[in-house]
Amino acid sequence: MGDPVVSLHNVTKTYIRGGTEVSVIRDLSFVIPAGTFLAIMGPSGSGKSTLLNVMAGIDRPTSGSVVVAGTRLDQLSEGEMARWRARHIGYVFQTYNLIPVLTAAENVELPLALTHLTRRERAEHVKTALRLVGLGDRMDHYPRQLSGGQEQRVGVARAIVSDPTMILADEPTGNLDRESADDILTLLARLNRELGKTIVMVTHDPRAAERAQMIRHLEKGLLEMPP
Amino acid sequence: MTLLRLMLRNTIRRPVRLALTIGGLAMVVLAFGLLRLTLEEWHSGVKAAANNRLITVHAMSDSLQLPLAYKERMAVIPGIQLVHYGNVFGVEYRDAKESFAAFAEHMGTFFETYPEVILNEADRLAFLKDRGGCLIGWKLAARFGWKVGDVIPLKGTTHTGNWELVVRGIFHSSNPAIMGEGELYAHWQFANERLKTTAPDRADGVGWYVATTAPGVNPRSVVAAIDATFANSFAETRTEREQAYIAGWVARSGALLDALNWLSGVMNGIAALVLVNALAMAVRERTREYGVMKTLGFRPRHLVALVMGESLLVALAGALVGLGLLYPAAGLYAVTVAGGKTVGAYEITAETIWLCLGMMVLVGLLAALWPAVRLSRMTTLEGLRHRG
Numbered sequence: 001m002g003d004p005v006v007s008l009h010n011v012t013k014t015y016i017r018g019g020t021e022v023s024v025i026r027d028l029s030f031v032i033p034a035g036t037f038l039a040i041m042g043p044s045g046s047g048k049s050t051l052l053n054v055m056a057g058i059d060r061p062t063s064g065s066v067v068v069a070g071t072r073l074d075q076l077s078e079g080e081m082a083r084w085r086a087r088h089i090g091y092v093f094q095t096y097n098l099i100p101v102l103t104a105a106e107n108v109e110l111p112l113a114l115t116h117l118t119r120r121e122r123a124e125h126v127k128t129a130l131r132l133v134g135l136g137d138r139m140d141h142y143p144r145q146l147s148g149g150q151e152q153r154v155g156v157a158r159a160i161v162s163d164p165t166m167i168l169a170d171e172p173t174g175n176l177d178r179e180s181a182d183d184i185l186t187l188l189a190r191l192n193r194e195l196g197k198t199i200v201m202v203t204h205d206p207r208a209a210e211r212a213q214m215i216r217h218l219e220k221g222l223l224e225m226p227p
Numbered sequence: 228m229t230l231l232r233l234m235l236r237n238t239i240r241r242p243v244r245l246a247l248t249i250g251g252l253a254m255v256v257l258a259f260g261l262l263r264l265t266l267e268e269w270h271s272g273v274k275a276a277a278n279n280r281l282i283t284v285h286a287m288s289d290s291l292q293l294p295l296a297y298k299e300r301m302a303v304i305p306g307i308q309l310v311h312y313g314n315v316f317g318v319e320y321r322d323a324k325e326s327f328a329a330f331a332e333h334m335g336t337f338f339e340t341y342p343e344v345i346l347n348e349a350d351r352l353a354f355l356k357d358r359g360g361c362l363i364g365w366k367l368a369a370r371f372g373w374k375v376g377d378v379i380p381l382k383g384t385t386h387t388g389n390w391e392l393v394v395r396g397i398f399h400s401s402n403p404a405i406m407g408e409g410e411l412y413a414h415w416q417f418a419n420e421r422l423k424t425t426a427p428d429r430a431d432g433v434g435w436y437v438a439t440t441a442p443g444v445n446p447r448s449v450v451a452a453i454d455a456t457f458a459n460s461f462a463e464t465r466t467e468r469e470q471a472y473i474a475g476w477v478a479r480s481g482a483l484l485d486a487l488n489w490l491s492g493v494m495n496g497i498a499a500l501v502l503v504n505a506l507a508m509a510v511r512e513r514t515r516e517y518g519v520m521k522t523l524g525f526r527p528r529h530l531v532a533l534v535m536g537e538s539l540l541v542a543l544a545g546a547l548v549g550l551g552l553l554y555p556a557a558g559l560y561a562v563t564v565a566g567g568k569t570v571g572a573y574e575i576t577a578e579t580i581w582l583c584l585g586m587m588v589l590v591g592l593l594a595a596l597w598p599a600v601r602l603s604r605m606t607t608l609e610g611l612r613h614r615g
Contacts, residue, residue, distance in 0.1 A: 058608055058611070059608050078606070081447055082521060082524050082525065083524065085524045086524020091522050091523070093519070097515070097519040099519070101233070102236065106232060109229050110520070112229070113230055114525065136448065158523075197527060
């Protein structure tokens, strides 16, 4: 395990719902060392996705400090946050969220549009990422021409193509059958093991969580160690 | 390149909606284009007017008549080479819907005064010989299917009674803005003789004089000389160069011109609304995708560029289709709608094309404004949570 990639200190997140203040995350402090494959488990509404979004710079904490990849996120503007995210975060969504009018290769290439890579370099990166997820032969397929498992693999390729510091996966197997889910989990484990990627995965599936090196439970906004 | 591709694919994502939007914009461009052509047509007479022709009318109103005797007095004014005169010949064909511009002109000076008339020599001589004959422009001939030798039965309006004129020639015009090809010309003497019996008080009256100045003469001095000649008479005159006279007519239709200009603005608004509606729908449908793009690191300016680009692309497509339709429509309009009236040939100028394109660029930018503002204000989380 390396130096901390994520460091949360007294992080609280509250929302106002119907005039009432609801605490989603309460005074949370923890670190995630580099190269970790962490699974955060918990029931629906426990604040798992909010925690992931706070780490991705998609959501802001109500109080506390969030340091990810050496940057204090709670002090960045929206624009700075977007630039930081493009460089450090690869995000895998539960519902894949591919752009339907772009092919698999074009979807994977999308984050590279923000880099200064040449066309040829971008094509090389895309090819490498898609081969890595086993879709080297599906580059020109549109999302509607792929199965759910294949779509999610394109989602993973999109998350890794710009070689980010950390991969955040929000219920990456939630919409998949068991076999496809296993494929995705194997892929994430491989990325962690072979490429040393830090991965934080949110899931409520114990079988998925077992594939991670470390499991944390989030219950009512508080992080607990598993029994 | 990926963003450009995404913009293009987003644009053609809903082909039916795209086709309807482009169709709607094209109709607006077509209407706008025809409106501009009408305005240009009105002004074309001013540009096309001859420098050496002076128009003299009654000082109080164009509709009042001048005495025929003024012809001799004008002819001796220094600098005048030729004096021509004419009247409106108020007739219609079968009913008011089949009316057209008709004039009774003094044929002894008509062809010399208006060298714009293109007519073969045989027809010209036949017309000059037959006082009950008439000349018609080719557009008028096409409108009613008339040909040389036909006897045209006409109903008088200002020239009361029934009239039968023989078509002696069908002319073209080298300058349709001045000499319209949808008009009829009859002999002033013939019309005047009938007036002597049907409306004697209006006989020997002249609606306007056209004085042609001699080469090298400054028309301004002649203008002043003509009006001075008839100053303090019972029928004072107002003389203007042909250009100024036509410009005056256009200016007197100022309210209508203003209305047409306002209409142009309204059309811009309609086009913008058509596009705003389509664009807002598209952006709302893709809100989640924009949220995903923000998650990947795209900034508001990238998303604004995508929406602006799409809006401009659709607007320009609408402009091109509209302009494509404007060419045949202008031809059709000139023949069927304006053919028998005083309006000449409709020509699409570079100015009209640039105005249409400019209007659509403006519409494209305006239409993208609201969706772009919404997108730039939207947080990543709002985008991701959007349920389309």
